[in-house]
Amino acid sequence: MFSTVFIMECRRLLWCFSFLVIGASSSAIQMLFNTEDLKNIEFGHEYPRHGLLLLHWFAGHVFISETEDIQLDFNPERRDYGFRYYKPPQNVQNMALPQLDASLDRVYYSVGSLGSEDIRTQLPPYVTQEFYNSNDNPRNDVDRIVVRVHKSNPTIADKVYVTESVKGGAGRFDLNKTYEISSKLLKQVQILQKPIDVLQALASGMFGQLDSNATLSDDPRLKLSKEELLNHLKHNEKRLKTIFEQPGVRWLLSLAGYDIDGRYEIHKQIWLCSTDESDRPGEPSSDPKTMCEGQNPVKIEVKSTSDGYAKLIWSGIPKNILQQEASIVLFSSDTASVLETFEILSGRESGSTGTFVALSNGLHPRLITYSFGTGHGFIGLHYSVIWRGMQFDAANRVIPTEISGYNASLQLYTVQGYACARLYIKKSFTDWKDVFQNSWVGFYTSEKDAVKNYQYYQWVTKFEEADDEDETKEYLIYQYQSSMSIGPGVQARFLFSRGTPGYFSRCDVSFCWP
Numbered sequence: 001m002f003s004t005v006f007i008m009e010c011r012r013l014l015w016c017f018s019f020l021v022i023g024a025s026s027s028a029i030q031m032l033f034n035t036e037d038l039k040n041i042e043f044g045h046e047y048p049r050h051g052l053l054l055l056h057w058f059a060g061h062v063f064i065s066e067t068e069d070i071q072l073d074f075n076p077e078r079r080d081y082g083f084r085y086y087k088p089p090q091n092v093q094n095m096a097l098p099q100l101d102a103s104l105d106r107v108y109y110s111v112g113s114l115g116s117e118d119i120r121t122q123l124p125p126y127v128t129q130e131f132y133n134s135n136d137n138p139r140n141d142v143d144r145i146v147v148r149v150h151k152s153n154p155t156i157a158d159k160v161y162v163t164e165s166v167k168g169g170a171g172r173f174d175l176n177k178t179y180e181i182s183s184k185l186l187k188q189v190q191i192l193q194k195p196i197d198v199l200q201a202l203a204s205g206m207f208g209q210l211d212s213n214a215t216l217s218d219d220p221r222l223k224l225s226k227e228e229l230l231n232h233l234k235h236n237e238k239r240l241k242t243i244f245e246q247p248g249v250r251w252l253l254s255l256a257g258y259d260i261d262g263r264y265e266i267h268k269q270i271w272l273c274s275t276d277e278s279d280r281p282g283e284p285s286s287d288p289k290t291m292c293e294g295q296n297p298v299k300i301e302v303k304s305t306s307d308g309y310a311k312l313i314w315s316g317i318p319k320n321i322l323q324q325e326a327s328i329v330l331f332s333s334d335t336a337s338v339l340e341t342f343e344i345l346s347g348r349e350s351g352s353t354g355t356f357v358a359l360s361n362g363l364h365p366r367l368i369t370y371s372f373g374t375g376h377g378f379i380g381l382h383y384s385v386i387w388r389g390m391q392f393d394a395a396n397r398v399i400p401t402e403i404s405g406y407n408a409s410l411q412l413y414t415v416q417g418y419a420c421a422r423l424y425i426k427k428s429f430t431d432w433k434d435v436f437q438n439s440w441v442g443f444y445t446s447e448k449d450a451v452k453n454y455q456y457y458q459w460v461t462k463f464e465e466a467d468d469e470d471e472t473k474e475y476l477i478y479q480y481q482s483s484m485s486i487g488p489g490v491q492a493r494f495l496f497s498r499g500t501p502g503y504f505s506r507c508d509v510s511f512c513w514p
């Protein structure tokens, strides 16, 4: 009797044991279904990590079909927004993402590696601001999003992962910190980008209860209790408002359990706010003494003058900073220490100014203040960097436009203030020089110019191949620099043969310089 029970127990244990082993060896990646699930993970949850910001950005660039396919509005294979081919390393234990069988027609692409200038300049300011302003903190570049797409149609993803790169791991991701994002969660993050009238919803008693409308119940905000909702409005919103401009970002950080108080402490230090401000009652001020009382984040940007020079634009600079001889200084990159030019703000909370610095990739604006004081053993004028803006992107963060019917795309960008065009040719499109034999790219000052009124042109076959050592890329890049200045409204058009255009760009797409 005793022995039978013992054997049965033993069998059961063995069964359990083997089950556990199977579970571990197939390294099942946990799936996250809703914003509540995000609360239990570390991904991007504290300064200076950018993961949740990247997730918000990514959700804004996908369309989820009825069949739960994830359609991307960009092409990761073409390296749009800094996506890069990702191959899981072989013979590594605890591999985060499974190797993909060659017969499967699937490949991985990852995004978010801000340490690379080519990548960080292509993502929007709210995703990269923590990176620029965290002084080489090693945690400012660990978060990644990986998509698994159809090799034959890279704009369709069937899996989305959030993960962390392993320090010194040569592209390895941490298995323990890799999660799959369900399309339902992606949809929720999308819904947060839509405004919601919380007060009205609260009054109508919609909060805190499941309603039968599918679209409504997808909105995680409607599942909050009244206390949680009030906490978001009174506490979280107040702290995040001058850090992240978009309400959808603030909602996501709030619902995902981001360390908002920790972030706000850093905000106060950066902007020299007084310490008791967070508890002070009252509405945000339109004429704030300090950043913490303001309504919007500070912006400092580089745009184009009408003739290819850098234009500095700023807004939202609080009084306490302006009082300290605030200036915007411009550097050729975020690592450069030689000043290109500067503008003394003289009390102007917002404004813009042209410069004589030719526009080029990577230009970096910074907000500084001067003060008299002692330091490094002498008395004199000292400057401190208050805020670092984002670097200028030569293509103005506009992805290439597909030339319909061909595996080729065109992109307008600038080098030293001149209008340039880049052709992306898919490697498999080997006879493109024959197909595009008589094709040319024309540069126009405006979308209204007639085809024959180009300023400059070049035959497509005479574009020069850009050197790029990376073997993993699927597109070859050919480029041409015109002698025309870049500026708002400038357009590049791809024309199939001289005088008989077969294809017109639309000005709202990439050809037109914003």
Ligand SMILES: *[C@@H]1O[C@H](CO)[C@@H](O)[C@H](O)[C@H]1NC(C)=O
Binding pocket: 094, 174, 175, 176
């Ligand atoms: C992942 O988790 C396992 C089990 O909890 C642990 O043994 C392993 O060291 C962890 N790996 C890393 C990279 O932290």
Ligand SMILES: *[C@@H]1O[C@H](CO)[C@@H](O)[C@H](O)[C@H]1NC(C)=O
Binding pocket: 206, 211, 213, 216
């Ligand atoms: C649910 O949807 C119906 C019709 O689409 C609408 O009339 C109704 O007001 C919605 N319910 C709620 C709680 O909003």
Ligand SMILES: *[C@@H]1O[C@H](CO)[C@@H](O)[C@H](O)[C@H]1NC(C)=O
Binding pocket: 405, 406, 407, 426, 428
């Ligand atoms: C683009 O390339 C893919 C494979 O490389 C091919 O299947 C497809 O037909 C091509 N599309 C066009 C329009 O040539």
